[in-house]
Every structure is written in C-alpha cells, then in structure tokens.
Amino acid sequence: MSRGMSKRRTTSTAPAARESEVTTFGDYASSSRGSSKPNAMPPAIIEKINDHPCFSREAHLYFARMHLAVAPACNIQCNYCNRKYDCGNESRPGVASHRLTPDQALRRAMAVANEVPQLSVVGIAGPGDACYDWRKTKATLMPIAREIPDIKLCISTNGLALPEHVDELVDMNVGHVTITINMVDPKIGTKIHPWIFYDGRRYNGIDASRILHERQMLGLEMLTERGILTKVNSVMIPGVNDEHLIEVNRWVKDRGAFMHNVMPLISEPSHGTFYGLNGQRCPAPFEVNALRDRLEGNTKVMHHCRQCRADAVGLLNDDRANEFTISQLPAEATNDSGKRHAYRKLIERERRAQTLEARGAATSVSAPSDELLLIAVTTKGGGRVNEHFGHAQEIQIFSVCQKGIGLMGHLKIDPYCLGGWGEEATLNSIINALEGLDLLICSLIGNGPTNKLARRGVRATGAYGGSYIEQAIDAHYSAMLHDDASAAAT
Ligand code: CLF
Ligand code: SF4
Numbered sequence: 001m002s003r004g005m006s007k008r009r010t011t012s013t014a015p016a017a018r019e020s021e022v023t024t025f026g027d028y029a030s031s032s033r034g035s036s037k038p039n040a041m042p043p044a045i046i047e048k049i050n051d052h053p054c055f056s057r058e059a060h061l062y063f064a065r066m067h068l069a070v071a072p073a074c075n076i077q078c079n080y081c082n083r084k085y086d087c088g089n090e091s092r093p094g095v096a097s098h099r100l101t102p103d104q105a106l107r108r109a110m111a112v113a114n115e116v117p118q119l120s121v122v123g124i125a126g127p128g129d130a131c132y133d134w135r136k137t138k139a140t141l142m143p144i145a146r147e148i149p150d151i152k153l154c155i156s157t158n159g160l161a162l163p164e165h166v167d168e169l170v171d172m173n174v175g176h177v178t179i180t181i182n183m184v185d186p187k188i189g190t191k192i193h194p195w196i197f198y199d200g201r202r203y204n205g206i207d208a209s210r211i212l213h214e215r216q217m218l219g220l221e222m223l224t225e226r227g228i229l230t231k232v233n234s235v236m237i238p239g240v241n242d243e244h245l246i247e248v249n250r251w252v253k254d255r256g257a258f259m260h261n262v263m264p265l266i267s268e269p270s271h272g273t274f275y276g277l278n279g280q281r282c283p284a285p286f287e288v289n290a291l292r293d294r295l296e297g298n299t300k301v302m303h304h305c306r307q308c309r310a311d312a313v314g315l316l317n318d319d320r321a322n323e324f325t326i327s328q329l330p331a332e333a334t335n336d337s338g339k340r341h342a343y344r345k346l347i348e349r350e351r352r353a354q355t356l357e358a359r360g361a362a363t364s365v366s367a368p369s370d371e372l373l374l375i376a377v378t379t380k381g382g383g384r385v386n387e388h389f390g391h392a393q394e395i396q397i398f399s400v401c402q403k404g405i406g407l408m409g410h411l412k413i414d415p416y417c418l419g420g421w422g423e424e425a426t427l428n429s430i431i432n433a434l435e436g437l438d439l440l441i442c443s444l445i446g447n448g449p450t451n452k453l454a455r456r457g458v459r460a461t462g463a464y465g466g467s468y469i470e471q472a473i474d475a476h477y478s479a480m481l482h483d484d485a486s487a488a489a490t
Pocket of ligand 1: 053054055065066067121122123124125154155156176178231261304305306307308309316
C-alpha cells in the first residue's frame with residue numbers, strides 16, 4: 001500500500017489544466033525530479049541561469065533578486081497600467097514605495113548585497129521603462145557593475161527604446177533582459193497600447209502598434225545576436241490576446257527568446273486603469289495554465305513568476321523590501337561579499353548532494369511512474385513549509401509527477417484558528433476548497449482538521465515542517481514511488 005494516497009491520477013488522465021502546470025526547465029539535474037539525465041544546455045547558458053531566480057525555476061528556491069525603482073518615465077501607454085502603480089510589465093499593482101536616485105540605488109544595492117546572502121541579481125523593472133529612462137538606468141547599473149561585480153544585472157522593458165541601447169547593455173555586462181510583448185499583430189496591439197511616444201512625437205492607433213511591434217522584434221533579435229539571455233513576458237488579456245499569444249510565442253521563439261512568461265492580467269476598478277474601469281476581466285488560473293500548457297514544448301515556459309513590485313527585494317516568495325527603506329540605509333557602505341560567497345558554496349554543496357540523491361532515487365525505482373499528485377502547502381514565505389494549517393492565510397497548490405513539480409496557483413484564505421480555537425465555518429470552507437487534492441503539507445495540524453480532511457480524501461502531514469517546499473514534495477513523491485516499487489516486488 002502506498003502512503004495513504006486517497007486517489008491516484010496519471011499524467012494521462014489528469015485534468016488538462018492541472019497537468020499543464022507540471023513542468024521542469026531541466027536547467028539543473030535536481031529540478032527534474034527522478035531524472036538523472038545529463039544537462040543538455042550549453043555550459044554558458046547554465047552559468048547564466050544557475051543562480052537567476054527568474055530564468056531558472058530551481059534557482060528561485062535559493063537565490064534572490066532586488067529591483068531598483070529608478071526609472072519612472074515611460075514611452076508607451078498600456079491599457080492595464082496606471083502610472084500611480086508599479087509597471088505592469090514586472091510588478092503587481094501597488095505603488096513602488098521608494099523611487100530612487102542612482103546614488104540612493106547604489107547604497108540600497110550595497111546594503112542588500114551585504115545583508116542578503118541569497119542576492120544574485122539586481123534588476124531594473126520600472127516603475128516606468130528602463131530603456132526609455134535610460135540615463136537613470138545607466139547611471140544606476142554602471143556603478144553596481146563596478147562595485148559589486150559578482151551580482152548579475154537584469155532589466156525589463158517594453159522594447160520600444162531597446163534597440164538603441166543594446167550595445168551599451170553588452171558593455172555594462174547586463175546578461176538578462178525581459179521584453180514585454182503582448183502582440184505581434186498591430187491590429188490586436190491597438191486594443192492594448194493606445195499610443196506610444198517615439199522619435200520625438202506621439203503615435204496613436206495602428207501606427208503606434210506597428211512601430212512598437214517592429215522595435216520589439218528588432219530588439220529581441222539584437223539581444224540574441226549578442227548572447228544576452230532574453231525572456232518575454234506577455235500579459236494574458238481574455239478576449240483580446242489570449243489565443244494570439246500562441247502566435248506571439250512562435251515569433252519570439254524564432255527570434256531566440258529563451259523563455260516565455262505568460263502573466264495573468266491584473267485589472268481592478270480601484271487601480272484606475274482603462275481595463276479596470278471598463279470591466280475587462282482577468283483570466284482564471286485554469287485559463288492561464290491551459291495556455292501555458294499549449295506553449296510548453298515550443299519554448300521554456302515560466303511558472304513561478306510572482307509579478308513582483310518594482311522595488312522588490314529577496315527570494316521571490318519572501319519580500320524583504322521593507323527592511324531596506326531609504327531611512328534604514330547606512331550613509332556609506334562598502335561591498336562585503338563574504339556572506340554571499342559562503343552561502344553560494346553551501347548551496348553548491350547542497351545542490352550537488354541533491355543531484356546525487358536524485359540519481360540514487362531514480363535507480364531505485366524500477367519503472368517510470370505516470371502518477372500525478374495534487375498537493376496543497378501552507379507557507380508564510382521563504383519557499384518553506386513553515387505555517388500551521390490553522391494560521392495559514394495562503395495555500396499554494398502544486399502538482400508533481402515524474403516530469404517535475406509545478407506551481408498551480410494560490411488560495412487566499414482566512415485563518416480558521418484564532419487565539420487557540422477553531423472557527424468551524426471557516427474551517428469547513430477551507431476543507432471544501434481543498435477537496436479533490438491528494439495531500440496537504442503543513443508545519444502543524446490538529447487531529448480534528450486532519451480527520452475532516454481525511455473524510456474528504458485529503459491526507460494531511462506535518463512531517464516536513466521547516467523544509468523547502470519543493471524538497472518536501474519531492475521527498476514525499478519519491479517515498480510513494482519507492483513504496484509502490486517495493487509492493488510490486490513482493
Ligand atoms: Fe527582476 Fe524581471 Fe529581472 Fe527577474 S523579476 S527584472 S527577470 S530580476 Fe521575475 Fe518578478 Fe516575474 Fe519579473 S518574478 S515579475 S519574471
Ligand atoms: Fe505602464 Fe510599463 Fe506599460 Fe509603461 S510599459 S505603460 S510603465 S505597464
């Protein structure tokens with residue numbers, strides 16, 4: 001008997017939207033669970049993604065990025081953007097708390113680099129456009145490249161002003177660029193981008209979208225030619241560009257994009273955006289998953305994006321921006337790379353051990369399994385199983401099968417256990433929401449909710465408290481396969 005799994009799915013019988021979330025980038029052997037295949041990527045690419053939390057799904061467990069909000073000006077209008085809010089390219093709505101001058105940005109970068117050993121990337125993702133607000137972007141990145149040379153540099157842009165700065169990006173050693181590309185058909189572009197400002201004048205309608213499209217494609221090609229790794233972000237807007245993103249994906253793949261990140265439109269009336277005020281709906285998680293599934297196989301698809309703020313700091317799951325506000329920064333700082341180097345050595349050892357363990361596990365399982373499990377995890381951040389079931393405000397849902405572990409989405413919930421007693425109606429609604437899943441992993445859970453979940457076919461465990469989420473899922477799945485293999489052998 002396997003480990004109490006109430007129901008078994010196979011990857012061929014799982015609901016399409018759920019199966020679609022199962023992905024692995026194969027960027028590091030241990031990210032593809034149970035796989036001992038040698039990595040197929042060229043070493044130069046592996047080196048570029050190995051510690052970049054956005055370009056490698058596995059790296060986001062260990063490495064952090066920080067954004068420096070130095071570039072508020074923008075040269076286009078997107079119907080999902082209101083200038084009072086962070087850039088929709090790279091952030092969820094919510095004002096960037098601190099717009100920085102390049103000098104302040106260097107101080108902040110230095111403080112974070114000294115204090116956050118996981119830091120591996122400094123990026124500029126707005127709040128406007130990094131290439132249009134070029135003077136500030138350049139004045140920020142150049143000293144960082146000089147003072148903190150072990151940190152990777154990254155920018156995000158709408159692409160319109162990108163071609164004229166590609167060579168300077170190379171000179172500054174910016175190794176990663178994200179371009180937000182929502183269309184390759186200017187007619188569709190008119191529904192997303194009403195105007196642009198280019199070459200000293202404003203263009204509207206189809207002319208604006210045609211120029212934007214041409215500049216985006218040119219910029220992408222130039223980056224590819226120069227060996228800068230490029231990710232394309234696309235905002236999925238139901239009824240506007242959702243089907244069209246399949247074609248976008250083909251175009252960007254043909255021009256060398258390394259990865260495609262489909263992000264759901266965020267559109268609330270309170271944000272004051274054109275879409276928000278006009279009732280444009282956002283896609284449901286299953287629609288986003290289904291679209292990503294259709295892109296998978298053609299390009300690498302990002303599944304772990306957090307649509308983070310223009311001033312975010314830390315691991316993708318654990319924002320620490322509030323610890324590094326301007327008033328908290330030391331007046332002067334010098335680069336101290338000691339903690340970062342020690343941390344990287346540690347992680348290198350841990351990754352090596354995991355790879356060996358994964359190879360061992362792969363050989364101990366006699367045949368590949370096509371079983372797929374759906375697993376809920378309670379967490380308060382840091383990529384770890386670190387929240388009691390009764391206190392959880394967010395539950396993350398993952399799928400796992402031999403191909404890998406995929407984040408399917410999040411449930412926002414009210415904690416049912418306040419002050420030591422359980423609130424029955426809230427607990428019941430959480431249990432209803434979890435029905436249909438196989439397992440709940442949390443740091444602690446009482447007998448009452450454990451039994452209620454069991455009656456709905458959901459097993460609960462507190463055995464992985466403190467572990468990294470994906471390691472916990474992997475350990476559980478490996479143990480289940482091992483049990484199955486043992487049972488089959490007897
Ligand atoms: Fe920042 Fe973007 Fe560089 Fe990452 S974010 S500029 S590539 S370092 Fe990452 Fe944030 Fe998603 Fe962007 S999770 S929104 S993809
Ligand atoms: Fe807003 Fe970014 Fe679009 Fe500019 S590119 S309008 S800042 S979402």
